[in-house]
Amino acid sequence: KNEVEQSPQNLTAQEGEFITINCSYSVGISALHWLQQHPGGGIVSLFMLSSGKKKHGRLIATINIQEKHSSLHITASHPRDSAVYICAVRSNFGNEKLTFGTGTRLTIIP
């Protein structure tokens, strides 16, 4: 079992729909990152969180440390949100490395 699991692997939705992408992890963590990878390959860091909830524009990220689960929500989705969304965690065992999920490919249809 991978340390970081994302669901769904693929998601297609209509423009305007509310989107939820889930990330579950199996180790104790000190931080969780949400990344966006555009079709051209570039990676953008969306959020880094260790507790609670963060909001940036139409994007909201939440984390539940006890349940080892995080969600990324997109409100009023738009075709430009089409990308791969990747969850990554930093273990709290002292190693600085990030462990990545396999990503969720999101396609928003106009």
Place this chain on the structure above:
Amino acid sequence: DSGVTQTPKHLITATGQRVTLRCSPRSGDLSVYWYQQSLDQGLQFLIQYYNGEERAKGNILERFSAQQFPDLHSELNLSSLELGDSALYFCASSVGDSGSYEQYFGPGTRLTVT
């Protein structure tokens, strides 16, 4: 634009060859991370440098090496290249030495080994 630059953007080379990928971090960032993204393995952490010193190592092959220079730019050297080394190589930078700081990614170098 993240402020992190990587050169070259694309690299095509033959098996057995050696290449060097270069990364310049954002102004003020002391940490540089290297990642490999292949089709079958996804994103994997290779190595991290902080202020010139190696800080953490991930799944980096012995054929690969890296260093961070006094001006904080970093180079990733890949030698005895194999077909399986074909991948996107990203570097990222952050202000601190911990994975608990936000990381800013460069545009990546696409390496094709033929």
